[in-house]
Amino acid sequence: MMFRIFVFAALCAVSSAGRHSAVNIVVSEQQAQGTGHYEEISSGYGGEYESDHHIPVDEAKEASGAELTSLAHTSAVQAKNAVQSQHTAGSQAAFGIKSTLASAAQGAAQTAQAALVGKQAIVYSLKKQVSEAEKRLSGEIAQLHETEQAAQLAQQGAQQAQSQVATLSGAQIAQKVAAETANVAASQQSMVAQAKQRLSNLIQRLHEAIHELSQTEAAYYKAAEAAQMAQSNAAAAGAAVVAASAKSQQSSGSGSGGHSYH
Numbered sequence: 001m002m003f004r005i006f007v008f009a010a011l012c013a014v015s016s017a018g019r020h021s022a023v024n025i026v027v028s029e030q031q032a033q034g035t036g037h038y039e040e041i042s043s044g045y046g047g048e049y050e051s052d053h054h055i056p057v058d059e060a061k062e063a064s065g066a067e068l069t070s071l072a073h074t075s076a077v078q079a080k081n082a083v084q085s086q087h088t089a090g091s092q093a094a095f096g097i098k099s100t101l102a103s104a105a106q107g108a109a110q111t112a113q114a115a116l117v118g119k120q121a122i123v124y125s126l127k128k129q130v131s132e133a134e135k136r137l138s139g140e141i142a143q144l145h146e147t148e149q150a151a152q153l154a155q156q157g158a159q160q161a162q163s164q165v166a167t168l169s170g171a172q173i174a175q176k177v178a179a180e181t182a183n184v185a186a187s188q189q190s191m192v193a194q195a196k197q198r199l200s201n202l203i204q205r206l207h208e209a210i211h212e213l214s215q216t217e218a219a220y221y222k223a224a225e226a227a228q229m230a231q232s233n234a235a236a237a238g239a240a241v242v243a244a245s246a247k248s249q250q251s252s253g254s255g256s257g258g259h260s261y262h
Contacts, residue, residue: 088244095237102230109227112220119209119216126206133202137195144188151181 088248091241091244095241098234098237102234105227105230109223112223116216116220119213123209123213126202126209130199130202130206133195133199137199140192140195144185144192147181147185147188151185154181
């Protein structure tokens, strides 16, 4: 009676566990029949739970572990490729920005060069005008000297005519000539003054233009140097894009080989 109760309890415990495996219950034959031998009692669940159709648990765990390892490796490769793609995208973005800035710097340098050429033309023109003004002033001064001499001679002649009082008409004519030559000399003095003022203005403008030319040259050299540096940075960024792309392709090639687990 005790034996039957023990077997029944064991079967109930196995049934409640819900495992798809056979249960072997070993009881003492002495408890069953009062001898010193053991009997093994096997009991199956029947139906779809028969032990003949059961997959060993260890093999299932091994297969599942291999799949998880492969999945983890694939995920790691994908993550690495994503990071490398991020670096490549960053390099490409940097190259695009630096190329745009290099173009802008080159355009600024060309603008500075155009300003320099324009300023050089202004200085050249002013130098030419100054040279012409100097020549004109020299001519006006020479003509002034001639008119002053003529006026002086005319004045002397008028004085002599008055002292001799030879004829009244001759003295009047001499005085008239002296007055006219004096007016011409005064007018010539005004022309000389105007020529001097024009020359002075041109010289001042020339000095200002030369100073501005010096500043323009310095600005152009800075712009050209900056443009060259920007071009170098853009070239370095382009090389970085090529290197990142090659590294990405290499990583993709090494990661796509896959791994097999047995």
